[in-house]
Amino acid sequence: MIAKNEIAGKENSGLGSGLTIETIRNAIIEDRTTATALAGDYYERIRREDPEIGAFLTLCEERALAQAGQIDQMAAEGIPLPPLAGVPIAIKDVMVTRGVRTTAGSKILETFVPPYDCTAVARLEAAGAVILGKLNCDEFAMGSSNENSAYHAVHNPRDKSRVPGGSSGGSAAAVAAEMAVATLGSDTGGSIRQPASFCGVVGLKPTYGRVSRYGLIAFASSLDHIGPFARTVKDAALVLRTIAGRDPMDSTSAEVPVPDYVAELEKPVRGLKVGVAKEYFGSGLDLEVRAAVEAAIQKLAELGCEVVPVSLPHTEYAIPTYYIVATAEASSNLARFDGVRYGFRAKATTLSEMYRQTRDGGFGMEVKRRIMLGTYALSAGYYDAYYLKAQKVRTLLTRDFDEAFKKVDVIAAPTCPTPAFKLGEKVDDPLAMYLADIYTVTANLAGIPGISVPCGENHERLPIGLQLFARHFDEGTLLRVAHAFERAALVVGR
Amino acid sequence: MKVTDKDVAYVADLANLELTEEERVRMLRDLNSILEYVARLGELETDKVAPMAQVSDRYGVDESRQGSERFAYAIREDVQDGLRESLPHDVAVKNAPDTDGTFFEVPKVIER
Numbered sequence: 001m002i003a004k005n006e007i008a009g010k011e012n013s014g015l016g017s018g019l020t021i022e023t024i025r026n027a028i029i030e031d032r033t034t035a036t037a038l039a040g041d042y043y044e045r046i047r048r049e050d051p052e053i054g055a056f057l058t059l060c061e062e063r064a065l066a067q068a069g070q071i072d073q074m075a076a077e078g079i080p081l082p083p084l085a086g087v088p089i090a091i092k093d094v095m096v097t098r099g100v101r102t103t104a105g106s107k108i109l110e111t112f113v114p115p116y117d118c119t120a121v122a123r124l125e126a127a128g129a130v131i132l133g134k135l136n137c138d139e140f141a142m143g144s145s146n147e148n149s150a151y152h153a154v155h156n157p158r159d160k161s162r163v164p165g166g167s168s169g170g171s172a173a174a175v176a177a178e179m180a181v182a183t184l185g186s187d188t189g190g191s192i193r194q195p196a197s198f199c200g201v202v203g204l205k206p207t208y209g210r211v212s213r214y215g216l217i218a219f220a221s222s223l224d225h226i227g228p229f230a231r232t233v234k235d236a237a238l239v240l241r242t243i244a245g246r247d248p249m250d251s252t253s254a255e256v257p258v259p260d261y262v263a264e265l266e267k268p269v270r271g272l273k274v275g276v277a278k279e280y281f282g283s284g285l286d287l288e289v290r291a292a293v294e295a296a297i298q299k300l301a302e303l304g305c306e307v308v309p310v311s312l313p314h315t316e317y318a319i320p321t322y323y324i325v326a327t328a329e330a331s332s333n334l335a336r337f338d339g340v341r342y343g344f345r346a347k348a349t350t351l352s353e354m355y356r357q358t359r360d361g362g363f364g365m366e367v368k369r370r371i372m373l374g375t376y377a378l379s380a381g382y383y384d385a386y387y388l389k390a391q392k393v394r395t396l397l398t399r400d401f402d403e404a405f406k407k408v409d410v411i412a413a414p415t416c417p418t419p420a421f422k423l424g425e426k427v428d429d430p431l432a433m434y435l436a437d438i439y440t441v442t443a444n445l446a447g448i449p450g451i452s453v454p455c456g457e458n459h460e461r462l463p464i465g466l467q468l469f470a471r472h473f474d475e476g477t478l479l480r481v482a483h484a485f486e487r488a489a490l491v492v493g494r
Numbered sequence: 495m496k497v498t499d500k501d502v503a504y505v506a507d508l509a510n511l512e513l514t515e516e517e518r519v520r521m522l523r524d525l526n527s528i529l530e531y532v533a534r535l536g537e538l539e540t541d542k543v544a545p546m547a548q549v550s551d552r553y554g555v556d557e558s559r560q561g562s563e564r565f566a567y568a569i570r571e572d573v574q575d576g577l578r579e580s581l582p583h584d585v586a587v588k589n590a591p592d593t594d595g596t597f598f599e600v601p602k603v604i605e606r
Contacts, residue, residue, distance in 0.1 A: 115581055222547060222548050255567060316534075331509060335510070338510070341587075342590065342591075344591070345591035350602070352510075359510055371511065372511070372521055373528060376529075386529075389540060391546055392538075395543050430527075446549070
């Protein structure tokens with residue numbers, strides 16, 4: 001093994017770029033490289049590339065190399081390797097990691113070292129993945145551009161003057177720049193799919209309840225989801241297969257069997273019905289995005305899918321509904337950050353002052369804004385007008401999908417109304433920022449799975465994403481259609 | 495319904511936030527702008543629509559059963575079989591800004 005490390009100089013693994021989960025596992029099994037050499041290569045690339053991108057907040061090299069060493073030991077002893085053996089993966093910093101600092105992108109948790117692992121992270125490691133480190137994000141996952149990180153902005157690897165999207169901006173950028181083979185993100189209103197679209201990678205938000213939220217620092221508990229980013233649909237399927245399934249530590253994780261998503265990919269798509277809703281192609285949709293998504297739908301038709309018009313009539317009410325439900329839940333969830341048990345504490349003489357000054361000093365403006373909006377919506381006199389009203393409209397938005405999925409198997413739409421915007425472009429206008437999520441929030445409110453797959457570029461070579469939705473727990477069909485499109489469009493590995 | 499300075503102060507108080515003068519001005523402007531946008535929900539007739547709090551209400555609940563039995567899907571094994579082991583005490587207080595090793599310490603609550 002030492003001899004192999006000496007050959008390639010900078011590239012210790014000798015595997016080059018464009019790696020997928022399968023190529024890595026096979027290379028280790030066939031003794032062409034080691035998990036340790038590969039982890040070294042990824043850290044090397046992070047040190048070289050990340051100063052200009054800003055995707056990582058914390059590296060956990062010791063933990064990564066210990067895991068890689070174990071994989072190499074297994075390979076040397078001829079023990080069958082687990083499905084993600086040696087695969088370098090990084091984690092959005094809203095998922096707790098035992099012994100590895102977890103900040104949620106906030107100053108209030110700058111020194112927080114969790115005593116336990118998030119279930120999704122533990123499952124990845126149990127499947128052989130090598131956890132490289134923790135990824136930058138908007139503070140408490142609140143934002144659509146990653147500019148709300150209390151640490152530093154993330155630059156889109158495809159155009160460094162632009163945002164990577166948010167809130168899982170670091171997760172998307174790390175995959176796009178090949179600083180990790182796959183990453184985990186969280187999606188409360190589009191925070192996986194929107195940055196995947198902006199950075200030109202695959203991002204999957206599973207069904208609510210498909211993946212345990214245990215160890216995910218809560219933003220809006222009824223809308224929060226954990227899901228994968230990867231360069232290919234197949235890799236996203238492999239990661240989902242690993243992290244999905246009931247977890248006794250999360251009572252909302254569902255007792256629904258986990259299919260072999262990789263096997264699902266190979267099933268034919270001919271005859272599947274693809275719904276197209278005019279509400280996702282209205283004013284505000286960039287013309288080049290529209291053209292790319294329409295071409296993608298045409299491609300699905302050429303693959304034998306039947307394109308069927310559907311109606312999702314309440315779509316225009318999704319953003320206002322979302323920003324009431326999400327902020328109401330956030331105002332309650334973030335009450336725990338009071339300086340008593342963990343994180344930052346302001347010096348004060350009374351308990352009440354300590355709470356206030358801790359939260360004033362520890363939270364950024366967007367977090368405070370959402371806590372204020374949510375508290376207002378829940379306060380006496382406004383509860384019925386805002387929170388209860390939004391919960392009722394949530395029922396209507398969910399019924400829209402129920403009706404549509406009586407007629408079709410998947411729904412195709414743009415992921416975002418525009419390609420990645422410039423850093424600084426929307427920071428002073430919270431409402432304009434919220435509207436970046438206009439095509440993604442409804443899937444969170446309804447709990448249905450959604451995926452963003454690259455489907456082209458605009459004239460500035462900025463990536464465009466095709467979004468697909470499916471029925472609850474039908475990630476199999478979702479991934480199958482996404483995979484068929486990806487293969488037909490040949491946008492993979494470019 | 496316009497949010498006023500007084501509302502901002504009241505809500506900040508409920509949320510245990512202090513907010514600087516500058517933040518209060520911004521908050522007033524932003525909350526009004528967002529709530530003005532949210533007001534369009536009023537266009538929808540929802541008197542007969544049930545509120546939806548959770549996605550899992552849709553597939554987990556067993557309506558043929560009574561009371562908490564309806565939520566049987568959510569019962570954890572460790573509740574049936576006895577309690578899960580807690581974090582060791584020293585680990586649980588390790589992240590505390592101020593602790594005597596046994597308790598979390600905070601500024602005095604009651605003056606006398």
